[in-house]
Amino acid sequence: MSTDAPHADDLRTEAASLDEQHEATDLRARFLLPDGVVYLDGNSLGALPRAVPAAVRDAVEQQWGRDLITSWNLHGWWDAPARVGDALGRIVGAAPGQVVVGDSTSVRLHQVLHAAATLRPDRTVVLADPATFPTDLYMLDGAARQLGWTIEHVSPSDAAARLGGTDDVVAVVYSHVDYRTGVLWDLPAVTRAAHDAGALAIWDLCHSAGAVPVELDAHGVDLAVGCGYKYLNGSPGAPAFIYVATEHQAAFTNVIPGWHGHAQPFEMSGDYRPAAGIDRARIGTPPMLSLLALEAALTAFDGVEITEVRARSLSLTAFLRRCIDELVPGTTYASPDDDASRGSQVAVRHPDAYGVVQALIARGVIGDFRTPDIVRLGVAAPYLTHADMLTAAVHLADVLTSDEHLDPAYTRRSAVT
Ligand SMILES: *Cc1c(COP(=O)(O)O)cnc(C)c1O
Numbered sequence: 200m201s202t203d204a205p206h207a208d209d210l211r212t213e214a215a216s217l218d219e220q221h222e223a224t225d226l227r228a229r230f231l232l233p234d235g236v237v238y239l240d241g242n243s244l245g246a247l248p249r250a251v252p253a254a255v256r257d258a259v260e261q262q263w264g265r266d267l268i269t270s271w272n273l274h275g276w277w278d279a280p281a282r283v284g285d286a287l288g289r290i291v292g293a294a295p296g297q298v299v300v301g302d303s304t305s306v307r308l309h310q311v312l313h314a315a316a317t318l319r320p321d322r323t324v325v326l327a328d329p330a331t332f333p334t335d336l337y338m339l340d341g342a343a344r345q346l347g348w349t350i351e352h353v354s355p356s357d358a359a360a361r362l363g364g365t366d367d368v369v370a371v372v373y374s375h376v377d378y379r380t381g382v383l384w385d386l387p388a389v390t391r392a393a394h395d396a397g398a399l400a401i402w403d404l405c406h407s408a409g410a411v412p413v414e415l416d417a418h419g420v421d422l423a424v425g426c427g428y429k430y431l432n433g434s435p436g437a438p439a440f441i442y443v444a445t446e447h448q449a450a451f452t453n454v455i456p457g458w459h460g461h462a463q464p465f466e467m468s469g470d471y472r473p474a475a476g477i478d479r480a481r482i483g484t485p486p487m488l489s490l491l492a493l494e495a496a497l498t499a500f501d502g503v504e505i506t507e508v509r510a511r512s513l514s515l516t517a518f519l520r521r522c523i524d525e526l527v528p529g530t531t532y533a534s535p536d537d538d539a540s541r542g543s544q545v546a547v548r549h550p551d552a553y554g555v556v557q558a559l560i561a562r563g564v565i566g567d568f569r570t571p572d573i574v575r576l577g578v579a580a581p582y583l584t585h586a587d588m589l590t591a592a593v594h595l596a597d598v599l600t601s602d603e604h605l606d607p608a609y610t611r612r613s614a615v616t
Contacts, residue, residue, distance in 0.1 A: 206525045207593060214585040217518060224511040226581035229499045230432075237587045237594075239566040241579025242378075242406055242544055245432030245496070254495030258488055280438075280459075280485055281478060283494045287431070287440055290497070290505055291404060291423070292414035297442055299477050300427065300493065301485035304405060304439040305334045306455070307424035308372075310480065311441065312342035313454035314422060315370045315399050318447060322369040322398070326353045326361060331374045335403055339372060355384040359392035370399035370421075375413065376406035376542035379569045381534035383411060383542040387418045394419065405429055408440075410512060410543035410579070412505045415442055422447065430543065430579055433493030441480050448476055457482035499581060512543045512580035515588055519545050519576065522592030527599060533573055547574040547595075549604075553616065557609035558598040564591045568616045 218225070231247045232238055238246055262270040271277050284298035291298070312325075327339055329352040343350050348369065353361045355373045362368060371393045376383050390400035399421040407413055409430030415423055423442035427433030443451050453473060458464050459481040462472040473479035500508070517538065523530050523545070533546035549555050549572060556568040556575075566576045576591060598604050 207589075210522055210525060210589050210592075211586075214518070214589045217514060217585040221511050221514060221585070224503065224507050224580070225584065226499060226503065227584070230582040232582060235563050237564045237591050238582070239564065239576040239578065239591060241432070241582070242410070242429050242575075242577030243567055244435060245409075245429055245579060246582055248432050248496045248499040250495040250498045251432075251434065251492050255488060255492050258491040262491075263488075276487055279487065279490050279494065280481055283490060283497070284440060284477065286494065286497045287408070287427075288415075288442070290431070290500055291408050291425070291442070292412065292416055292505075293442055294416055294445075296477055297415075297445055297448075298440050299480050300440045300490060301438045302482055303436075304403070304424055304426045305338055306482070307439045307441045308335060308338040308403070309342065310454055311401050311422040311424055311443075312339060312370075312372070313346070314443070314447075314451050315401060316342075316346045316348070317452040318399060318421075318450055319369040319397075322367055323347060324349050324351055324367045325369050326351050326358055326371045326373075326398075328352070328354055328373055328377075330354070330377060330379070332378045332403070332405065335372065335374060355389050358389050362392045362396040362398060365396050368393070368396055368398040370401050372401045372403070374403040374406065376411065378406050379533065379546065379573055379575070381406075381542040381544040381546050381575075383407070383535075383540050385540075386413065386420070390418050390420055406542060406544075409500070409505075409508070411509050415444070420444065427489075427493045427496075431493065432496045432499060432579075434489055434496065436486075437489050437493045437496070438485060443477055443480055448479070451479060453479055453482070455482045459483055459485075503581075508580050512578055513538050513541070515578045515580055515583055515585060516541060516543065516545050518585050519578065519588040519592060522589050523547065523595060526592050526596040543580065544575060544577045547576065548572050549574055551604050551610070553612060554604035554606070554609040555595070555598060558603040558606065559591075559594055561609070562594045562598070564594045566591075570616070 262274045280299045283300045285295040288298040393400040402423045404425030408425040426439045427437030460479045462474045531548045535541045553568045
């Protein structure tokens with residue numbers, strides 16, 4: 200660390216005191232992270248929970264290796280999508296029996312969009328945020344072409360105004376947290392506005408599940424999806440999840456009616472009859488190793504309320520901002536200042552954001568670049584400390600004062616940014 204930064208010592212003292220204050224929610228011991236790394240990309244690929252290697256080893260060596268196909272019963276493979284769904288449900292405020300795990304977020308989006316069409320057959324307009332993650336827009340585009348829908352691009356902040364007094368909207372399809380700016384949208388208010396207009400509220404929780412309280416049941420969300428590999432730390436490409444509120448399950452039509460969602464899959468009937476309850480959202484055989492990795496990963500949240508994770512996250516992101524403000528004066532942000540509308544990341548704007556991120560990575564501060572100008576610093580609260588926040592800010596200051604980010608080694612782009 201450089202020692203000439205004006206307030207670095209004060210900040211170091213403050214970091215230590217904040218870390219002491221938040222000691223009860225420091226879950227770093229539940230994760231395996233390399234030394235010397237400040238990992239600020241848990242919103243893209245969560246860190247490895249300590250419980251996962253042994254669980255995967257057991258799944259491979261004992262369950263697959265020795266118990267072979269008997270594991271479908273013996274080790275509960277068949278029930279795993281709903282069992283892991285229930286465990287995940289606790290983290291997003293869903294009572295048991297409303298979440299199943301498997302497939303990707305993109306596939307799950309396809310399912311909820313088509314289900315929405317059968318729940319609101321007389322309507323044709325869907326509201327979507329044009330700034331949302333591209334796959335959400337692509338899946339929506341595809342569904343709209345198949346279903347004869349019109350997509351209206353309306354920011355979540357303008358949804359209530361658009362919805363008021365209308366009866367043409369099928370659903371709002373929004374991401375709870377903007378993946379780029381980190382804006383946390385007002386899920387309760389937007390959901391209420393949708394319901395007042397007879398529309399469904401569909402939420403993508405990729406950037407909120409495991410990071411901020413969602414409370415799906417309490418807010419009456421109709422349908423939701425999210426991925427398992429970000430703040431839930433489920434492993435690279437971990438299965439996604441789908442939430443179907445109990446009240447909609449009887450009328451939920453699965454556009455991909457695979458045999459795992461059948462009422463009696465081992466009747467091997469030629470006719471599809473949907474299972475009762477959330478099982479009807481299942482499709483085909485899930486990637487079991489990934490699913491069991493996710494199950495073990497979720498134990499990292501055992502004994503912790505998501506409100507506590509959120510309190511830690513807000514303290515961390517606020518402190519990171521303060522450190523950057525002190526050490527890199529004049530920084531501009533895409534992420535909000537106020538706690539209520541900030542997700543679990545700090546997004547710094549910089550014209551050479553790509554080079555800045557690469558230079559930071561070379562120094563062991565791993566964030567990511569989001570086009571066109573964002574240095575995205577994701578803050579997965581369970582395994583990060585206030586001291587980490589200061590370290591990141593010090594390195595950012597050092598990179599910028601030494602123009603390291605302009606080094607051609609850091610400005611050449613790789614396939615994955
Ligand atoms: C990460 C993310 C996805 C990922 O979709 P996959 O099909 O799992 O690749 C989708 N939507 C949002 C909002 C995301 O942040």
